[in-house]
Amino acid sequence: MTNPNSQPAHEGSEPGSLLVVGSVALDHVRTPAGVADESLGGAATFFSVAATILHRPVYLVGVVGEDFPEEVIEMLSGRGIDCSGLDRREGRTFRWKGYYEGDMNEAVTEETHLNVFGDFVPNLSSKFRQADYVFLANIDPTLQLKVLDQIEKPRIVGADTMNFWIQSKTDELREVISRVDLMVLNDAEAILLTGETNLVRAAEKVLEMGPDIVAVKKGAHGALVLGRDDRVLVPAVPLSEIVDPTGAGDSFAGGMMASLANQNAELGNFDALRTAVGYGSVIASFNCESFSIERLKELQVPMIEERLQALRNYSTF
Amino acid sequence: MTNPNSQPAHEGSEPGSLLVVGSVALDHVRTPAGVADESLGGAATFFSVAATILHRPVYLVGVVGEDFPEEVIEMLSGRGIDCSGLDRREGRTFRWKGYYEGDMNEAVTEETHLNVFGDFVPNLSSKFRQADYVFLANIDPTLQLKVLDQIEKPRIVGADTMNFWIQSKTDELREVISRVDLMVLNDAEAILLTGETNLVRAAEKVLEMGPDIVAVKKGAHGALVLGRDDRVLVPAVPLSEIVDPTGAGDSFAGGMMASLANQNAELGNFDALRTAVGYGSVIASFNCESFSIERLKELQVPMIEERLQALRNYSTF
Numbered sequence: 001m002t003n004p005n006s007q008p009a010h011e012g013s014e015p016g017s018l019l020v021v022g023s024v025a026l027d028h029v030r031t032p033a034g035v036a037d038e039s040l041g042g043a044a045t046f047f048s049v050a051a052t053i054l055h056r057p058v059y060l061v062g063v064v065g066e067d068f069p070e071e072v073i074e075m076l077s078g079r080g081i082d083c084s085g086l087d088r089r090e091g092r093t094f095r096w097k098g099y100y101e102g103d104m105n106e107a108v109t110e111e112t113h114l115n116v117f118g119d120f121v122p123n124l125s126s127k128f129r130q131a132d133y134v135f136l137a138n139i140d141p142t143l144q145l146k147v148l149d150q151i152e153k154p155r156i157v158g159a160d161t162m163n164f165w166i167q168s169k170t171d172e173l174r175e176v177i178s179r180v181d182l183m184v185l186n187d188a189e190a191i192l193l194t195g196e197t198n199l200v201r202a203a204e205k206v207l208e209m210g211p212d213i214v215a216v217k218k219g220a221h222g223a224l225v226l227g228r229d230d231r232v233l234v235p236a237v238p239l240s241e242i243v244d245p246t247g248a249g250d251s252f253a254g255g256m257m258a259s260l261a262n263q264n265a266e267l268g269n270f271d272a273l274r275t276a277v278g279y280g281s282v283i284a285s286f287n288c289e290s291f292s293i294e295r296l297k298e299l300q301v302p303m304i305e306e307r308l309q310a311l312r313n314y315s316t317f
Numbered sequence: 318m319t320n321p322n323s324q325p326a327h328e329g330s331e332p333g334s335l336l337v338v339g340s341v342a343l344d345h346v347r348t349p350a351g352v353a354d355e356s357l358g359g360a361a362t363f364f365s366v367a368a369t370i371l372h373r374p375v376y377l378v379g380v381v382g383e384d385f386p387e388e389v390i391e392m393l394s395g396r397g398i399d400c401s402g403l404d405r406r407e408g409r410t411f412r413w414k415g416y417y418e419g420d421m422n423e424a425v426t427e428e429t430h431l432n433v434f435g436d437f438v439p440n441l442s443s444k445f446r447q448a449d450y451v452f453l454a455n456i457d458p459t460l461q462l463k464v465l466d467q468i469e470k471p472r473i474v475g476a477d478t479m480n481f482w483i484q485s486k487t488d489e490l491r492e493v494i495s496r497v498d499l500m501v502l503n504d505a506e507a508i509l510l511t512g513e514t515n516l517v518r519a520a521e522k523v524l525e526m527g528p529d530i531v532a533v534k535k536g537a538h539g540a541l542v543l544g545r546d547d548r549v550l551v552p553a554v555p556l557s558e559i560v561d562p563t564g565a566g567d568s569f570a571g572g573m574m575a576s577l578a579n580q581n582a583e584l585g586n587f588d589a590l591r592t593a594v595g596y597g598s599v600i601a602s603f604n605c606e607s608f609s610i611e612r613l614k615e616l617q618v619p620m621i622e623e624r625l626q627a628l629r630n631y632s633t634f
Contacts, residue, residue: 103514197420199537200557220516221538224555233552233631238541240517278634314550315632317595 016155017130018261019059020047020254021122021147022137023094024086026068028111029291030099033243036291040072041096043137043160046247048081049293050254050283053304055261056080058254059128061147063120065093079297085128089116104242105219106188124150133261135253136180138162141172148179156260156267158182160253166193178210181267184253186217199224212267215256215277217249225277230270234277237285237311244291248284251296255283255304282307333472334447335578336376337364337571338439338464339454340411341403343385345428346608347416350560353608357389358413360454360477363564365398366610367571367600370621372578373397375571376445378464382410382433396614402445406433421559422536423505441467450578452570453497455479458489465496473577473584475499477570483510495527498584501570503534516541529584532573532594534566542594547587551594554602554628561608565601568613572600572621599624 022044029036048058059082064073068088077083097111122143129152136144136159144159151157159180165173166189173193177183183206187199196202199216203226206214216224220242222235259279265272282304289295339361346353365375376399381390385405394400414428439460446469453461453476461476468474476497482490483506490510494500500523508514511522516533520543523531533541537559539552576596582589599621606612 103508103516198557198559199420200555204557218538221535222552231555231631232634233555233628234634235539235550235552238517238548238550240515240521242515274634281634311550312634314548315634317549317551317591317598317629317632 014264015055016132016261016264017057017059018051018055018133018135018257019061019124019128019131019151020044020051020135020137020257021061021143022047022135022139022250023117024060024062024064024068025094025096027095027246027292028097029244029246031104031242031244031291032101033241034291036244039292041246041292042094043139043247043250045076046250046287046293046296047135047137047254047257048076049079049296050251050287051258051261052080053258053283053296053299053301054255054279055258057082058258059085059131061085061122061124061128063087063089063094063116065089065091065116068093085122085125087120089120091116098246100245103220104245107246122147122150132156132264133257134158135257136160136176137250137253138165141165141169141176144176145172145179148176156181156257156265158184158253158257160184160249161189163189163192174209177206180211182213182215183209183211184215184217184249186219186249190214190216200226213273217252219245219248222281223252223277225273227270227273232270232274232277234281235311235315236281237307238314239285239288242288245288246291247293248287251287252280252284254280256280278308278311279304282311331581332372333449333578333581334374334376335368335372335450335452335574336378336441336445336448336468337361337368337452337454337574338378338460339364339452339456339567340434341377341379341381341385342411342413344412344563344609345414346561346563348421348559348561348608349418350558351608353561356609358563358609359411360456360564360567362393362610363567363604363613364452364454364571364574365393366396366613367568367604368575368578369397370575370600370613370616370618371572371596372575374399375575376402376448378402378439378441378445380404380406380411380433380437382406382408385410402439402442404437406437408433415563417562420537421562424563439464439467449473449581450574451475452574453477453493454567454570455482458482458486458493461493462489462496465493473498473574473582475501475570475574477501477566478506480506480509491526494523497528499530499532500526500528501532501534501566503536503566507531507533517543530590534569536562536565539598540569540594542590544587544590549587549591549594551598552628552632553598554624555631556602556605559605562605563608564610565604568604569597569601571597573597595625595628596621599628
């Protein structure tokens with residue numbers, strides 16, 4: 001077993017480019033720690049803010065409404081997110097309202113207003129079409145397919161989804177899954193998608209649908225990542241206080257894809273994937289320490305490295 | 318971080334002696350994989366059968382009724398379990414009836430008949446009182462206290478409990494917790510005992526009650542083990558088929574305590590504990606592959622070592 005610590009950071013001469021397509025939202029979130037209203041959210045937001053801790057730039061494709069604060073776009077751009085693919089359209093920004101209770105492992109959705117996302121069709125610039133690493137965050141699988149049709153030479157393509165699409169657009173989602181390299185979904189989604197209550201078997205069934213890698217996110221229990229010939233079990237960083245888990249899964253994906261891009265990793269490099277899921281887990285843990293992207297925004301690489309080293313020590317047995 | 322692989326197996330010249338006090342039962346268990354009736358169970362049974370894979374002898378203290386098969390006692394004795402403290406009394410053996418559904422992470426109890434366990438009072442022989450490593454499996458905390466009063470020079474004392482005692486004998490259980498070194502309980506029990514839904518904080522609160530080590534078992538999600546200055550997160554071995562999880566927690570404890578005894582570990586040796594929880598997790602995983610002790614019975618140390626190495630590889634990130 002190669003120690004991921006000792007492997008070279010990059011396989012090639014320079015990091016690959018990284019693209020994410022997904023939602024940018026304004027959330028209303030209630031947790032035992034408090035309430036956040038009109039707070040910056042959306043899968044592509046969490047993904048790109050998390051990813052830019054490790055890797056810049058990140059190409060962002062999404063849509064916001066007339067009500068979306070211009071200074072937020074400036075802030076995102078200022079931290080290395082290429083917002084040239086973030087459309088501003090007539091209407092209101094996508095809004096999600098939900099809350100967490102008890103162990104906070106699952107959000108309860110109260111309201112979802114697609115707003116300008118309702119008739120969004122991603123149209124990638126020629127630069128974005130050349131992205132090496134692509135992540136299709138949780139959006140309508142029909143849109144994910146449109147992105148897959150546009151990208152030209154991706155090295156690794158990942159995708160996420162949610163229960164709503166599993167139930168309402170099964171065929172389109174299955175086509176997405178058959179065309180991506182790395183499928184990310186949470187435990188409940190893996191069970192819903194496959195009908196298997198055993199998570200290992202559920203993950204194996206997703207692998208049979210096409211991707212070479214399946215990452216099953218288990219919230220506070222970490223993630224189970226299966227490849228065709230190998231596995232990695234990454235724990236969540238044990239946190240004694242969780243402020244808001246919203247975006248943790250997207251931050252995990254953002255940290256993971258950024259690390260893969262940094263390593264310029266080929267799909268078959270499982271040791272690179274091991275390193276990447278470690279970064280993903282650590283960045284997701286920071287995400288849970290605040291509402292919105294507040295904690296992610298202030299992170300520096302040494303803080304990530306320190307916590308990753310602690311997690312590796314916790315995993316020594 | 319010391320690699321547990323490279324540390325000497327024993328701190329002292331020879332392994333310490335190991336004692337378990339707890340239930341020996343006949344179970345009726347239903348799982349999606351089938352039904353087992355009048356099948357050998359009980360916390361002390363699973364513990365001692367698991368422990369004797371690594372460490373012999375194990376001193377067993379418990380009670381069975383007139384209906385308990387003599388050949389089972391011979392089988393247990395034959396594998397290095399010292400059954401001189403296993404009383405046979407007038408009446409029927411303790412019986413438990415329950416089932417598992419869905420993700421099988423929690424048993425549903427249908428019937429519990431204490432039978433001869435109803436008026437059991439542990440009375441240890443002078444040899445057993447000298448045990449170095451002692452485990453108080455899940456029994457009435459009043460009985461656990463009676464054992465604590467009898468042991469004379471224990472190096473590490475562990476204990477387990479269950480929701481029933483947390484609710485019905487809170488004061489006695491808290492006294493047990495304050496007097497043991499290593500408290501083992503599952504996630505639901507930790508939450509019930511402390512009123513904390515965050516498992517890390519729940520474990521921290523149990524630490525505040527006295528023990529130096531708290532192991533929170535999370536079923537298929539592994540275990541979170543907290544010491545005063547360090548932590549270890551051990552995953553469960555990913556199993557694509559679970560036959561019956563009954564006794565997995567007891568097998569975890571048995572593997573862990575046997576490893577500590579084998580290493581002749583002092584309480585403050587956290588690296589020894591890391592190794593021990595690895596063994597515990599692996600042995601618990603085998604336990605889930607059959608009803609009763611069938612799978613545990615056939616295990617050899619190389620099978621354990623192989624799976625432990627795989628689990629370490631899965632935990633490299």
